[in-house]
Amino acid sequence: MELVVHFRAAxxxxxxxxxxxxxxxxxxxxxxxxxxxxxxxxxxxLLRACxxxxxxxxxxxxxxxxxLCQDPRPVRSRVGLxxxxxxxxxxxxxxxxxxxxxxxxxxxxxxIDAALAVVGLDGTLGxxxxxxxxxxxxxxxxxxxxxxxxxxxxxxxxxxxGLDRDTRDQLDGLVRQAAKxxxxxxxxxxxxxxxxxxxxxxxxxxxxxAGLTADPDPSPSREAAxxx
Amino acid sequence: MWRDIALVAExxxxxxxRSRVTANQVAPFAVLILLLFAFALDPDRGILEKATPGLYWxxxxxxxxxxxxxxxxxxxxxxxxxxxxxxxxEPPAVFLGKVAAVAAELLALEIxxxxxxxxxxxxxxxxxxxxxxxxxxxxxxxAAAGTLYGALVGGLRARDTLLPVLLLPVLAPVLIGATRAxxxxxxxxxxxxxxxxxxxxxxxxVYLVAGSLAYGALLEDS
Amino acid sequence: xxxxxxDLDADVDVDTTAPDHTGSPATRVLGLAALATLVLWAxxxxxxxxxxxxxxxxxxxxxxxxxxxxxxxxxxxLTAFASGMWLRRRSRGWDALAAASAELGLVFVTITLVTxxxxxxxxxxxxxxxxxxxxxxxxxxxxxVGYLALRRVxxxxxxxxxxxxxxxxxxxxxxxxxxxxxxxxxxHQTSTLMKLEPSIEGEMLTAFAVGxxxxxLVFAWLLIHRFRVAWLEQQVEQHDLEAAVAARRAEAGVPQxxxxxxxxxx
Numbered sequence: 001m002e003l004v005v006h007f008r009a010a011x012x013x014x015x016x017x018x019x020x021x022x023x024x025x026x027x028x029x030x031x032x033x034x035x036x037x038x039x040x041x042x043x044x045x046l047l048r049a050c051x052x053x054x055x056x057x058x059x060x061x062x063x064x065x066x067x068l069c070q071d072p073r074p075v076r077s078r079v080g081l082x083x084x085x086x087x088x089x090x091x092x093x094x095x096x097x098x099x100x101x102x103x104x105x106x107x108x109x110x111x112i113d114a115a116l117a118v119v120g121l122d123g124t125l126g127x128x129x130x131x132x133x134x135x136x137x138x139x140x141x142x143x144x145x146x147x148x149x150x151x152x153x154x155x156x157x158x159x160x161x162g163l164d165r166d167t168r169d170q171l172d173g174l175v176r177q178a179a180k181x182x183x184x185x186x187x188x189x190x191x192x193x194x195x196x197x198x199x200x201x202x203x204x205x206x207x208x209x210a211g212l213t214a215d216p217d218p219s220p221s222r223e224a225a226x227x228x
Numbered sequence: 229m230w231r232d233i234a235l236v237a238e239x240x241x242x243x244x245x246r247s248r249v250t251a252n253q254v255a256p257f258a259v260l261i262l263l264l265f266a267f268a269l270d271p272d273r274g275i276l277e278k279a280t281p282g283l284y285w286x287x288x289x290x291x292x293x294x295x296x297x298x299x300x301x302x303x304x305x306x307x308x309x310x311x312x313x314x315x316x317x318e319p320p321a322v323f324l325g326k327v328a329a330v331a332a333e334l335l336a337l338e339i340x341x342x343x344x345x346x347x348x349x350x351x352x353x354x355x356x357x358x359x360x361x362x363x364x365x366x367x368x369x370x371a372a373a374g375t376l377y378g379a380l381v382g383g384l385r386a387r388d389t390l391l392p393v394l395l396l397p398v399l400a401p402v403l404i405g406a407t408r409a410x411x412x413x414x415x416x417x418x419x420x421x422x423x424x425x426x427x428x429x430x431x432x433x434v435y436l437v438a439g440s441l442a443y444g445a446l447l448e449d450s
Numbered sequence: 451x452x453x454x455x456x457d458l459d460a461d462v463d464v465d466t467t468a469p470d471h472t473g474s475p476a477t478r479v480l481g482l483a484a485l486a487t488l489v490l491w492a493x494x495x496x497x498x499x500x501x502x503x504x505x506x507x508x509x510x511x512x513x514x515x516x517x518x519x520x521x522x523x524x525x526x527x528l529t530a531f532a533s534g535m536w537l538r539r540r541s542r543g544w545d546a547l548a549a550a551s552a553e554l555g556l557v558f559v560t561i562t563l564v565t566x567x568x569x570x571x572x573x574x575x576x577x578x579x580x581x582x583x584x585x586x587x588x589x590x591x592x593x594x595v596g597y598l599a600l601r602r603v604x605x606x607x608x609x610x611x612x613x614x615x616x617x618x619x620x621x622x623x624x625x626x627x628x629x630x631x632x633x634x635x636x637x638h639q640t641s642t643l644m645k646l647e648p649s650i651e652g653e654m655l656t657a658f659a660v661g662x663x664x665x666x667l668v669f670a671w672l673l674i675h676r677f678r679v680a681w682l683e684q685q686v687e688q689h690d691l692e693a694a695v696a697a698r699r700a701e702a703g704v705p706q707x708x709x710x711x712x713x714x715x716x
Contacts, residue, residue: 021698077316085307091246100239104315207701380612386603394596397589398623401630442615449611
């Protein structure tokens with residue numbers, strides 16, 4: 001079983017604060033894993049650490065075969081992060097934003113067009129400056145940027161927040177489809193019913209710590225269905 | 229690499245065209261500085277004509293700091309710094325792209341100010357070769373140093389006030405050199421104008437290199 | 451694990467009994483030597499060396515002014531060097547050194563400017579001459595102030611790339627500024643401090659040399675102490691960090707272990 005994410009006693013700092021105080025986590029390829037925990041537990045930091053944006057100062061942290069303690073930069077182009085912030089330029093249109101970020105990570109024109117089409121931004125809505133879009137529409141734009149990258153590891157930070165039900169359903173569909181195609185998904189959510197229905201397994205995060213007390217086992221039936 | 233530079237430059241310029249900050253806010257500010265100098269130095273006493281090169285470059289520097297602040301602010305927007313780090317764009321390419329965009333804006337500003345100076349201070353322009361060369365060299369110098377220091381203070385709460393304090397002393401040689409070159413071109417003093425222009429050009433090269441090397445480390449440190 | 455930021459695995463002996471001073475046998479010797487040379491310098495400077503033919507007693511300011519200038523630039527170059535080393539090694543020691551020497555550089559720059567200005571006042575009646583050295587030193591002062599302002603805004607336990615890049619850039623900045631200002635001022639034949647610098651010989655040379663030595667010793671002494679204070683500050687932060695990790699784990703209900711490294715699931 002190929003491990004896409006492997007953390008042992010990982011500690012990561014935000015400034016001087018140990019946002020992650022000891023993470024044990026193993027995620028296999030094709031799994032959809034839910035991160036659960038109270039606010040301030042470190043879910044966002046864990047997702048960002050997997051993206052190579054937050055330095056891991058102690059312990060083991062290997063993502064997609066890259067050692068994060070040594071150099072987190074190579075992993076960045078292989079992951080897709082959907083964060084709280086939009087990562088978009090307000091003055092540009094949704095279309096221009098996705099094209100810029102797509103071309104920045106070497107996506108082809110076809111891939112960019114497809115990404116825009118999937119989220120419904122290939123029409124007139126795509127020509128509107130981001131500052132005039134609603135929060136849900138901005139989230140869809142950010143999602144299009146992620147889709148254009150075709151990442152091996154999806155990192156979604158509360159992706160359902162602010163989306164209407166149809167869009168949430170669409171997002172869930174995209175996640176399942178990506179997992180079937182071999183991508184791995186790590187996401188956090190407070191929408192527990194929907195999230196648990198989507199996820200193969202759940203990891204509890206409290207006080208920057210995960211897995212040191214209990215070892216959550218993947219549910220056998222889900223895993224068999226989830227891995228390509 | 230060149231592709232990425234063009235990509236970033238196009239992004240910055242497109243945002244500027246869309247939001248028109250430089251056109252609507254920085255340019256009027258620059259012209260305003262020229263007017264303020266006239267109020268302070270009394271046009272009838274002949275000081276303005278003699279001091280034109282220096283006043284011109286001071287106006288360019290002050291307005292330039294605003295333009296550079298704006299350029300740095302683009303990358304502070306809602307999570308775009310993270311997205312930039314994730315994108316796989318090489319930091320030197322991002323740096324040079326931003327320099328290109330800011331340089332284009334500065335050039336437009338400088339031409340506007342040149343017209344302003346010709347009209348308001350009744351300056352007679354001559355020595356166009358030296359003037360043009362100095363303009364280009366100084367523009368690149370200001371853009372390169374400005375983008376580097378803009379990244380240095382980018383993301384900090386005190387960015388707006390720190391940037392002038394850090395950048396202007398560094399740009400002092402550009403002010404000195406460009407002014408002397410202009411004075412030589414306009415014939416107000418006899419001095420080695422091209423040598424001064426060369427100094428400014430050297431400065432530009434130093435900062436293009438320094439910025440390309442340092443930008444990566446600065447992007448990480450947020 | 452590379453030797454970067456707070457290395458929690460390292461055998462860092464965090465001295466929980468805090469020292470109440472940063473002195474040591476070495477610094478005491480150094481301090482006494484500095485004090486002795488300072489006294490010697492004062493004697494030479496004020497009493498034993500003869501007044502200059504042209505400037506009489508005003509020349510005594512030189513014994514302070516020139517060594518201060520040299521030390522100010524030394525501090526600046528040291529900051530740049532330490533910043534460069536930090537960028538390569540990322541260890542806190544280099545960051546502490548950069549901060550310490552920048553502060554000292556600023557102190558000596560101020561002394562340089564004040565003495566230069568006083569000298570100008572005594573000789574020509576104006577407090578400021580746009581002399582090349584004075585002008586570029588003034589710019590150095592502004593740059594150091596900016597550097598320290600940046601450090602104040604950007605606080606991080608193991609140093610920051612921003613401060614390091616700016617520190618490193620101080621050297622090319624200073625060189626370029628110096629060259630251009632000197633060239634600029636040489637166009638105008640105004641009297642400069644350097645032109646009027648007396649040809650020093652005999653006892654004046656001795657006074658000058660003693661001044662240099664005294665200044666260097668004082669600089670070194672201050673630098674060591676300031677560096678140690680910064681080092682201790684970082685030790686405290688390291689200690690706090692380990693406490694914070696432990697507290698966070700307690701909050702999570704993880705069974706406590708003595709060392710953070712041993713927190714492996716069995």
